[in-house]
Each structure stands twice: as structure tokens, then as C-alpha cells.
Amino acid sequence: MISFGKAYEAVMAERWTLAAETVRLDDACGRYLAQLVVADRPLPPYDRATMDGIAICHRDFRDGHREYRIQGMARAGDPRHRLSGAGNCIEIATGAVLPEGADTVVRYEDLLSSAGAFTIQSDPSEGQSIHPAGSDADAGSVLLEPGTRIGPSEIAVLASVGVGKPKVYSLPAVTLVSTGDELVDVDQKPEPHQIRKSNTRALRAALTEFGIVPEEIHLADDPQIIRMELEKVLSEPGILLLSGGVSKGKFDYLPEVLEALGVRKCFHRVAQRPGKPFWFGVGAGGENLVFSFPGNPVSTFLSFHLYFRDWLLKSFGFDNNGQQARLIAPAENTSGLTQFRLATVENREGTLWAAEVPMNSSGDFLSLARAEGFLCIEPTKSGYAKGATVKWIPFKFK
Template sequence: MRAVTGHGETERGHQDHGHGRSHGHDHGHGHGHDHGDPSAMRPVAEHAAAVAALLAPQPVETVELAAALGRVLAEDLASPVPLPPFSNSAMDGYAVRAADLDAVPVELPVAADVPAGRTDGPPLQPGTAHRIMTGAPLPEGADAVVQVEWTDAGTERVRIDRAVAEGQNVRRAGEDVTEGRVVLGAGTLLGPAQLGLAAAVGAGALPVRRRPRVLVLSTGSELVAPGEPLRHGQIHESNGPMLTAAVTDAGGSAELLRFVPDDVAAFTRTLDDALAAHADDPVDLVLTSGGVSAGAYEVVKDAFTGRGVEFSKVAMQPGMPQGLGRHRGPTGEVAVVTLPGNPVSSLVSFEVFVRPALRAAAGHPQAARPRVRARLAEPLDSPAGRRQFRRGSVDAVAGTVTPVGGPGSHLLAALARADCLIVVDEETTHLEAGETVEVWLLDG
């Protein structure tokens, strides 16, 4: 595997936190030489389009409201009822005929109580009042509600001190939604407000796009499960949990297959066994990290080469070595995306290529992260011919962004402190403080 220092990076066969087994070296200090030729690399946009093309729009399934949060509505939802379904009181107080309050103060007999939920309330007779609660049906014959604060709160007779206009403090039937109106359109992202509206119009279940099913593979003989003690030469396995969480956050359904053997035959057998186990519930995407560079022990690359997956260098930092295609497994073809092994490279590559593809397949109206422009708080260098994605922190009030950590692809702690990615185009090698850059917001 090639050794790269400076703006370049080594994308080792396995995850590397800067202290694990190394088939190469990533000094990450911004000095040295980059042996990659950017003119021979694949453009970022071209690779992103190829990844997106791997995943078809997901089929429709119907789920209960409780399971619909974060899903994308697949069909228009029309309301079978008006909202409100009946005219009701907007206040605790007294239902009246506005004409009976021409001369105030006035005292009226309280003929009935109308709590919320009552369905058999009597009509309001002229010259009387009904004590009524917020949300209770407006009695037939009433045309206004006097709030309790304008009365003496009497229970048998009530003194009303202020007049009201017809329609005052009344929510009219259909005022919010008319019967038959489309209240949620296909493609709507279902959040708490949207689910509340669906429930209000009587929808107990909704047709949504299925979550893309992703099998995340973690390879490396040096890996140890988090929580287990380390021996010399071992590192805790982090890419698997990180990418599994990223898939879930993107709206997918992830399964982590840990500690896949560092052997081509064993890797292929383990993968195909896992795919066969999902024959009735097929996997949409196999996602790997590591083992994709040019070294002697690149199990992912060796296992997939000649089986429908192609590998290339993409003109970006971090994340140059990438792979994609369709693996010919035991149950047919399945989409494959192979990411670099260094943790920062792996997650940045996921953000750039995989996350938008998953969200688009799931029907999300906004597949990409929110993007804004901000002024750099300090100078920044970038490699010529490669699009750089630097970790950063945004100050929304000041309109500035500050780089977090260096460009090294093993600096996971810096990535964990970042709330954005600073994007520097391929033609730019230096930016001064105060210059404007594109920023991808990671919390959007």
C-alpha cells in the first residue's frame, strides 16, 4: 500500500485510528507529497451519480402511525372528515346567542352543561346560556361563546358583563381542513406535526416508502469489540457501529455483520451466507469499509474484483479510494459500495455518496444535507485537483466557520466535535480568513 504524507492520505485496508496496524502512513500534518494524479481520478459528482444509480426507489409498505416517524409518505392523504369535524368552543365559558347580550350586564339562566366529548347536548333556547368547555360541541341555536373571565362563573344563573359578536370564540366545522382536501402530499417527510395531522383526520396507518436495507460489513483481524480489553496490536472496531448509525440516521435499516475474516474465501462465504439468509427480505445495499487500496492485503478489493464491483480513485480528500457495483451473490445481484478504512474517510465518504443515495431511494424530498455559505475564521490549505471536505464548526450568529482538527483521515475525535463539513473545490489550494466557502450542515 502506498505511503502518502501531506494533503494526501493512506486509505488502509482496515480502520486506523493512528495507532493500529498500518500498511501505510497518514501523517495528516499537511506536509509531504501526494503521489496521486488528480487528472486520472474520477470526479466527485460522477462517483456520486454512480452510487445514486445503484439504488432504485423503494417499494411502498403500510405502517402504523407509531412506526411512521421519519418515513416518507408514498401517496397523497386526503381527509375523509372536516377539521374541526363540528363547530366547537374555543374557550371555557358560556354558549349564548349574541343577540341576547345587546344590553350588558345581563343575567341568564344556565340551562345545561356541555363538557368536551358530550354528544347529546340539547339545543340552546333564546334567553338562556349553556356552560361549555373548550373543545365541546357548540349547541344548536348558539352562535357565540362568552369566556368565563367575563362572567361571574355562575352554575344556575350567570351574570355576563361584556357582549360578544356572532362567531366569537367559536371554531367552525371545516375551518382548518375541508372534507376531501389533501392534507399531506406524497413525498412528505413525516414528523410529529404531520403524524398529528394524520391522526386527526382518522388515519391509523400510512403508506410509506420502505427503508433501504443495508448490510454493513466490518473486516479486520486486528479488530476487537467495543468494551473488550485490547491486546498489543489490536484496536476497537469503530467503523461498523459508526456506519450502522449513519445508515439509520439517513433513514435506512442497517444490520452490522462484524469481524468478517481477513481472508478472501472466508469473506466471500460469510457475505454470501448473510445474503442467502435474507432471501425473503433482500438486502438493498452492501456497505464495507477498508480493504480497497493498492496494498497486498486488500480483502474487500480482492473478493469483489471480477464479481461486478469496480474500484477507482476519486478526486477528493479524505476518501480517495472507492468502489461500487453489483455483487453477484447467491440470490442475485445486490448493490455494493466500498468505502475507505480510515474512520474520517469512511464517514465523510458516506456523507458525500451514500447518505444522499439512501435518502433519495427512500423518497426524501431533500436528499442532500443543508448547504450554506460562511466566512472562514482562519486560513485553510487544500490539495490541488481534489475536492476537500474539512471538518468544521459553524457560528450561525457571526456567519463564520472554523476548521476543526487537521486534514488527517484518522482524526476521529475532530470529526466528533464538528457540526459541518467545509467544502473546498478542486481548483482552490489556499483560502484566507474571511473568504466565503460552502458548508454542509451535519445536524440538518
């Protein structure tokens, strides 16, 4: 049995270098960027009006002009107009190019309209209501780094600089494997000795964060069937996420079968709770990784978020530095195991404060629905005082 820290390092050490692929911009949301994105021109590309009103030369106002004759109208999308003559103005729409010769925009709310003219009824500052060219970014400035998760705001950035087909990291093939004769499909009515499959449902849902649609198989507790089916899966490059069959029971055949199929065991059993029986290995040639999670629902769920999710983010080039939270109440852990405890958090002036959620056992999947993540409580003789800072692994995001 190895420590949680060493187990985590062993998994991260097997990070894959995923190939880049090009996708349509409309299909890029949720993917991870595999290219550097730079500004192809200054942003904004011109001095831009931020209010509807009139564009004037502020020197005219300083010289005493209050009434301004309307010379024209500048709309968004118009080529640049030219303001000429003292005491003249050009009406301007939000988003329009500031006319040549103008340096100030006065909003309509501060104007009195008359025939062919406007009278300023405020004291405008020179340069007000203008978004200067290049004030957001110079041409050539780096806007997005590789490893950035593409969301709606990143889509806007990509579109604004003409990246209609961004390069993103490819998605690994993933197969979900459930084991156990006690499991039946979700739409079946279980017998008293059976339970419905929930672990693979939860893992499939968790994979949607990355746009991964996994294959899925179920294995009966028969070593020959397990070997035959896993041999097929391991014949193609990809990731196996297994749930159950890795403890020390008489019907937990997976560790023996996986090693017989040439999967190199990196470790089996971790000094943590829940999730102690976790098994991790690398297939022949490094083309497969096997994450074999314990079958209890909380153990499977934790192991996915703790190990596989961070491994995948690292393979996407995303540096997951982790989050921290402060304890609302004191905590103890003298077990010698790294404990992961369900909790909810609240944000108090930028600091996360965590309150533990009661859990009966690692089989208590109902507690997952009441929680938002896991607190990492390392073993210590001194305990944790109220307000102590610990690692926070979220699985729900407000």
C-alpha cells in the same frame, strides 16, 4: 478518479424503487410514508370552542344584554346543543361543539357568576374563541405526501384521519462489513498493534435513524476468506456497507474480489478529501449495491452520510435538497479536491453560520464527537470570504 459531483450523480442514479408495506401506527415512527394521506372530513369537523366559558349569540350582546341565564352545559364529546331564547347562554368546555344558535365564546375569566347566570365584564368580538369547522383542512385535502418522514406530529395526523395502518417504504437489507487483521471487538483489550472496531459501531448507530438493523461480519485480510464470505452475502438482495480494504495497499483485496464476484464497478477513487479511495458498484442483476468506504473513521463516516444516506432518502421518495451554511471565517482550497471539513453551526436569525473544527487527519475519530457536520469546500483559486455560502451536511441535529 472522478469528481465528487459525478460520483454523487452515479450513486443517486442507482436509486431503488422500494416496495410499500403496511405497518401498525405504533410502529410507523421514523419510517417514510408510501401513500397519499387526505382528510376524510373537514378539520376540525365542527365549530370547536377553544376556551372554557359560555356560548352566546353575539347579537344579544349588541342589543344590550350583559347578564345571561344558563341554559345548559356543553362538554367535549356531547352531541351539538341548541341555544334558544335571547339572553340565554350555554356553558361550554374547551373542545366542545359550538351550540346551534351561538356564534361567540366568552371565557370564564371575563365573567361574573351569580345564581343561575353570568354577567359579561368584557367587550367580546363576534366569533371569538372558536376554531371554525374546516379551517385547518377541507375534506379531501392532501395532508401528507409520499416520502414524508413519519414523526410524532405525523402520527397525530394519521390518527386523526383514521389511518391506523399506514403504507411505508420497506427497509432494504443491509450488511455491515469490516476488514482488517488489526481490528478486535469492542469488549476486548487490544494489543499494542491492534485497535477496537469503531467504524461499524458508528454505522450501525447511524442506521437506527431509519429503523434498519443490519447484519454484520468481519473479514480477515485473506483474499480467499473475503471472496467466500462476500459470495454468501451477495447471494441475497441487499446493500453492503464495507469499511476498509479499498486503498492501494498490498492487503486491500476488496476491489479485485468484488469484480471477480460479478459486481460491476461504477467508480473507484473520487477527487475528494477525506474519502478519496471510495469504491461503488452494482451487483449482478442490480439486486445488490456495494458501498465500499475507506477505512479511516472520518472517511467512513463522511461517505455514509454523503452517499449512502442520500441514496436511501432518495429511494424513500424524500427529496433531500440539502442545507447551506455561511462561513464564520475565510477558507481556502487550492488542492484540486473537493474538501469536506468538520464544523459546528449556530443559528443566527434563521441563517446557519459554521465554524470549522480542527482535525488532525481522517483517522481522527475524536474530532467527529466535537463536530456537528461537514462543510463542502469546492476547489477554487479565489478562496472563500467570510460569510460565503457553502453546502452543509449535518450528522447531528439540535
